[in-house]
Amino acid sequence: MNQLKMLNIIRTGTIGIIMLMFSFMLPAQNVTVKGTVCDINNEPIAGATIVVREQATHGTVTDFEGNYALSDVPSNATLVISFVGMKREAIPVNGRTIINVVLSEDTELLDELVVTGYSTQVRSQMTTSVSKLNTKVLESASRSNAATALQGTIPGLKVTQTTGQPGSTPKLQLRGGTGFDGSGSPLILIDGVPGSFYALNADDIESIDVLKDAASTAIYGARAANGVVIVTTKKGKPGKSNINFKTKYVYNKRNKDPMKYLNAADYVKFNRLAVANTQMVENNPKSFKAFLDGNNSAGTGNNALNSIYTTMFLSDDNRHLLKYEGWQTLKDPITGKDLIFQENDMTDLFYQTSHTQDYSLSFDGGNDKGTYYLGLGYMDDEGLVYDSGFKRISGTMNTSYKITDSFKISSNVIYAHSNQKLPYDNIYNLFQRTAGLAPTSRIYNNNPDGSLSNEMQPGTYLGFGNPLYYRDKFPSKNLEQRLTASLQFDYDFLNDFKLTVRGSHFTINNSNESFEKAYMNSGKMNTNRTSSASHRRTTRDQITALLNYKKKIEKHNLSVLAGSEYFNEKRFSFSAATRYSPTDLINTMNVGAEASGVPYSYRTEYAIASLFSQANYDFDNKYLAGLTFRYDGTSRLSDHKWGFFPGISLGWNAHNEDFYKESSISNVISKLKPRLSYGVNGNIEVLSNFGVFGIYGLTSIYDGQSGYANTNLPLPDLKWERSTTLNFGLDMGLFNNRINLTADYFVRDVKDKLAGLTLPLWTGFSSILTNNGTLQNRGLEIELNADVIGTKDFKWNIGTTFFRVCNYAKKLPDNGIEKNRQGGTEIYDPKTGETKYVGGLQEGKRVGLDVITAYLFDGVYQTQAEIDADKDRTVEFAWNKKKRFLGDTRWKDINGDNVIDYRDRVIIGRTTPKFIGGVTTNLTYKNFDLFVKGDYAVGHYLVNGRRVKGIAQTQGNQNGPREIRDSWTKDNPTSTIPRFDIVDRQKNHLAAGWDQGDLSSGNSRYIEKGDFFALREITLSYNLKGKYLYNAFENVRFYFTTSNVAYFSGYTGCLPEEGGNDTGSYPLSTAYTMGLNITF
DSSP: OHHHHHHHHHHHHHHHHHHHHHHHHSOOOEEEEEEEEEETTSOBOTTOEEEETTEEEEEEEOOTTSEEEEEEEETTOEEEEEOTTBOOEEEEOTTOSBOOEEEOBOHHHHSOEEEETTEEEEGGGOOSOEEEOOGGGGSSSOOSBGGGGGTTTSTTEEEEOOOOOTTOOOEEEETTOSSTTSOOOOEEEETTEEOOSBTOOGGGEEEEEEEOSHHHHGGGGGGOTTOEEEEEEOOOOSEEEEEEEEEEEEEEEOOOOSSOBOOHHHHHHHHHHHHHHHHHHHTOTTTTTHHHHSSSTTOSBOOSSSOSBOOEEOOTTTGGGGGSTTEEEEEOTTTOOEEEEEOOOGGGTTBOOEEEEEEEEEEEEEOSSEEEEEEEEEEEEEOSBTTOEEEEEEEEEEEEEESSSSEEEEEEEEEEEEEEEOOSSOHHIIIIIGGGBOTTBOSEEEOTTSOEEEEEOOBSSTTSBOHHHHTTSSOEEEEEEEEEEEEEEEEEETTTEEEEEEEEEEEEEEEEEEEOOOEEETTEEEOOOOEEEEEEEEEEEEEEEEEEEEEEETTEEEEEEEEEEEEEEEEEEEEEEEEOOSOSSOOSGGGOSEESSOOEEEEEEEEEEEEEEEEEEEETTTEEEEEEEEEEEETTOSSOOEEEEEEEEEEEOGGGSHHHHTSGGGGTEEEEEEEEEEEEEEEOTTSOSSGGGOEEEEOOOBTTBOOEEEEEOOOTTOOOEEEEEEEEEEEEEETTTTEEEEEEEEEEEEESOEEEEEOOGGGTOSEEEEEOOEEEEEEEEEEEEEEEEEOSSEEEEEEEEEEEEEEEEEEOOOOSSGGGOBSOEEEEETTTTEEEEESBBOTTSBOBTTEEEEEOEEEEOOSHHHHHHTTTOEETTSSSTTOOOTTOEEEOOSSSSSEESGGGEEEEEESSOSEEEEEEEEEEETTEEEEEEEEEEESBEEEEHHHHHHHHTOSSSBOOBGGGGGSOBTTBTTOSSOOOOGGGTTOTTTTTSOTTOOSSSEEGGGEEEOOEEEEEEEEEEEEEEGGGGTTSSSEEEEEEEEEEEEEEEOOSSSOOSSOEEEOOOOOOOEEEEEEEEEEO
8 A cells, every 4th residue: 555655646746747858848938028128217229239149149238219120039038238337238028019118227327447557447446546538539530559548538648749740659758757868658559569659559458557656667667667558459349249340431531731832022131131241240151152143042153954943143144034933133232133043832742632541340249168360451551751651551350258167268360560651851851941942943844935844853862952852762561460469267156256367479570671762962872772671570479377366245345366477579680781882773682782881690688577566445345555575687787677656545435424415515526536546667678688787888990800899888786677657546426427527646756866977087887887976757637537527419529638746856976066967058147147957957956958048139239229238248159259240149148247148147938838738528418519629738938940050051052941031130120120131140140059050058039839739639529320221220420520730829939848858840730531431
């Protein structure tokens, strides 16, 4: 009986289990689910992800109206709906076919994610000073170098464009630099690999983060003293796959030169008067006579056929030329005879029509197992100057794949194939000398009947000759290949641990070839036909191992990272040349008859080994703390290879306190977080790879043999240069965070500064590198962002940045001089009645290497009575020291001794701006979008070298600025512009300085304010949703962008961005871009 009952129970149970298993095996009825996803304001959310939880690879995304449709969904499945910044929702289907979803904001997810060192942090938990680029600036303008997007966008980061040459990287300086002269560039990391912005496709960039204080950069140790710029390229995301195509066509317009040159008639008149003026000063009627009657630009010794210049006395032999374009006459102010000459605009001859083509194609997507991103790019940016430009072919691939739930492998490859073509001559020769060729220069020789021949007139020589003749005489080729590749393994174990191992390789291969065709130079044919080639190779290998631990216990959040890293960089270069090729048709070295110079090769390397750790802790998202250290060893040092670099930071989210939430102030100040950090960085970038061991250099050849001699002393006792930074920060949000303010004040001490110390001549060495004192940077940085309007159809955002930094020589080596001064300028001090030194380096004083001193221009001697009032005055730098002439400059006698000398110089200002900043604004109305960006700098001074050299006429045949027309003459006796003399004998324009304008002994009249506001970008765009065109695509964006719109500045030169001497620069073009982005 009992056995029977047992059998029945087993039978019944077995049948039940079978039926239950069968019921699970029956497929649930599948349905198509549709609906909309919107926020709490009922505004649609485009791009929200809808995934079947039980089938992670089965999903879709919402369109621009927030609509979605997902077919073949099991009726008993659960949909997971997510969107960045929103709380994730999990909704059971329960057989429904219509499911509308409302997502609410997730304050934690809305937090800006910032890349900090070897990890990421949300902004609310950060205690260090890190800025993130608004990537809106990367969306539209075509950029041959992505670093230009940083200008004015990151407080504390000074970005200076010194050239319009396509592909060139602007100067980057963070928080004043770590050199006494402001030198030092931040470390650039591309996906964790040291690199640069050169040839990097901006369309592949996902984010750019800038680590500024030492607590954030200490994790990078030896290479991070000047800050760190972290560039992260785009990655694929789980969900729908995307194809994106971008095309940009750009017309590059040459802007008008703010400095206008003399026309031919004015040039001839005033240059002939200038010779007479100098003859008067020298009391020598034969002085510079060749510039009156010789074959010079305003001289009459030229001919009607083929002379370099065209000025002549009018005669029956040349009168027929007046029938042809450009020829004109003028009454000679010296002899009263008629002059004839041809006017030619020489300033335009080396420019070309410039366009840019820029294309990008990308594919991205993924699922729960892996992601992928592939970006391809092509750019052809023709420069403004003939045959200059930049071409780039680029490819970026990022992939990741989960082999198991705990083991993931990721790879990254960035490749760029580029060609940068430079102008045929150097920048100074082109934009200072060639652009200033006399307007009486001949471009083409004349036929006997006066018409133009096809034969070009070469001009004087290369560097001061006809651009049409020289511009194709120096063909060159450049090819650079850059490869960044990395492989990363991530292993999750014990729930809270992650082990990461990453290896990376970076290489640059740069090849250059150049050739000189036969060309006329100074009236002789140069047939050297030199052919040269060079190659440079750089490789950087890095392996990093990381162990991460993350744990949340109730209100305690702890993240710990420990790691080690090995970095090795190798460089190799060689160059060689041959000459006397028999023909212009073959440009390679193999046809040269002999070597030109001695072939050269060079190789070097250095390494850094490191241990590091980082810990971040917060309690209830209120009290925040961070600890960092790095222990670096470098091959660049001898007895002190290893350095320890710690960092600590604290923060307080006061707005998360209960008492704060309950206070009325929270209605106004919705976020309040004070921050404090302190950290130490090392710096070895100023060291050469083997310099501490002593360097031997090749000597001159003697008796057929060359030898080597010691050129640098061994320096085994050199120590790490260490930068310590104390940073006070404040993050504040107003009116429910519609206005956000970030402010930082920092004090950085660069201790054991590595700098040169002058040695006595008897040592045989000019200087020695030592740990030379302490440099201190102090600065203030402010970033403000405001959502002014935020309605459904209309949004308006404004952002601005501001920063100011000053550098001080806190400590200098004892040298027996007051304040241990190094360098400086001696001037008179009215307060003490004695002389003093300003500028240079003086202990306890602001660094003065950027100080400008000058003789103070005090007007022009317009009457004999004014001259008589200063009849006993001596001007030490003038040709005629004791005598003044009408039209001479009157100098301010600062010390009242009636002698104008070095003691009468005064401080004019600095070449460094007092403050720098930027502004952006973005207006969106429905599908229209307007974006405007600008930046500014205030307080720096510079000298327009073209202006000074031209008005001083030190070259003799160079054109000058139009203000010469208004200079003092007998016919213009009330002019406030000094007399125009050839070579400026009385130094009315140059004072005691050189002919490009001088920063220590020049004329204050020519030191100009560099203050500017640069309107960098205006973009108007329209987004067209695919549903209006039968869903042929997801979205199309049309836009028109104007870049480098204008400089608003009083400066007379082209580029006001960098203080100091402007001796000519490649101008920036205004770029008009038509763009189209299509997403499928």
